[in-house]
Amino acid sequence: MTRYQLQKKEYIQKMFAGISQRYDFLNSFLSLGRDRYWRGFAASKLPPGLILDVCSGTGDVAIEVSNKSDVIATDFCREMLQLCTGKLNDRDICNVSCVQSDAENLSFKDETFNGAIVAFGIRNVADIKKSLSEMSRVVKKGGKVVILEFSQPRNPVFKSVYFFYFQKILPVIGAVISKKKGAYSYLPSSVMAFPERSKFIEIMRESGIKEIYLYDLTFGIATVYAGCKS
Ligand SMILES: C[S@@+](CC[C@H](N)C(=O)[O-])C[C@H]1O[C@@H](n2cnc3c(N)ncnc32)[C@H](O)[C@@H]1O
Structure with a gap:
């Protein structure tokens, strides 16, 4: 890992x-409540069975997925995971476990999960390909x-x-x-720096993910990429 990546x-x-x-609060306020729909749409692309939620943060995706599957929610930030645990306790959700883990070095055996998801997390990792390869490694064949991530809208008028x-x-x-x-200036700059859709699909392919479908949501503000482990 380079010094820049560590920093x-x-x-x-x-x-x-x-x-x-x-x-x-800021998530739903700044997205005018659309974030819930985006996560629900992404979660609907997962199969039933054991699911890994990477960069789970305060656990909204894990909670959404827990309606149909058992979930392991991971993040490397203890403070975010503590909030996730609090929400699980408040809602009496018993089929989600929280594990502190780095997305670039997931602490799970090969082919453990039926599916893995990351929402608004892949943009933040230091090495995108390493994290996608890790997600692919821990998912069973097939x-x-x-991945749910912010995108740059395609329509030039809407985009401006x-x-x-x-x-x-x-x-x-x-x-x-x-x-x-700094945090909310980092958000737009990280979206600008994130690979454009076709480049990101290429990185997914190089990470062992195939049959990739792309869904632009809300005028292309957010995009869901869903693929299979090859
Ligand atoms: C924008 S939040 C997304 C949280 C949640 N998935 C959601 O939909 O709201 C990004 C999360 O990724 C986590 N994260 C960033 N880099 C990570 C890494 N290398 N390993 C594990 N978690 C990471 C952060 O701690 C943060 O909780």
Whole structure:
């Protein structure tokens, strides 16, 4: 791992620890409630059986998936996982277990899960290909790998309006509410730096994932990539 990757990992871990208390509120506030629909759509692409939720954060995907499957929710940020555990306890959800684990070095045996999902997490990892390869490794042959991530909208008119909100307004609201200046400026810059759709599909293929379908949601603000382990 390069020095830059190590620095990014440390920065991300601290950043999410710092905003963890306001994370859920800001998520739905800044996305005007669409985040719930996006996660539900992504979760609907998973098969039944044991599911791994990578970069689970406060566990919203894990909770969604727990309606039909047993789930292991992982994240490397203890503060986020503590909030996830609290939500599971409050809702009496017993089929989700939380495990602190690095997405780039998952602490599970090969071919353990029927499916793996990562929502708004892959953009934050230091090495995208390593994390996708890890998800592919722990999924059974023929199992599903599903990724939900922000994208750049395709329509140029919508894109310019959206980017004005995303780059100018959202960071200000995020900073005021979370009381952390950098976190919500990092969000738009990380989306801009994230590989464009066809490039990301190429990285998925190189990581052992095939038969990849892409679904643009809400004018292409978010995209779901669903593939199979080859
Ligand atoms: C934007 S949040 C997404 C949380 C959740 N999946 C959701 O849909 O709201 C990204 C999460 O990825 C986690 N994360 C980032 N890099 C990670 C890594 N290398 N290993 C494990 N978790 C990581 C962060 O701690 C954070 O909780």
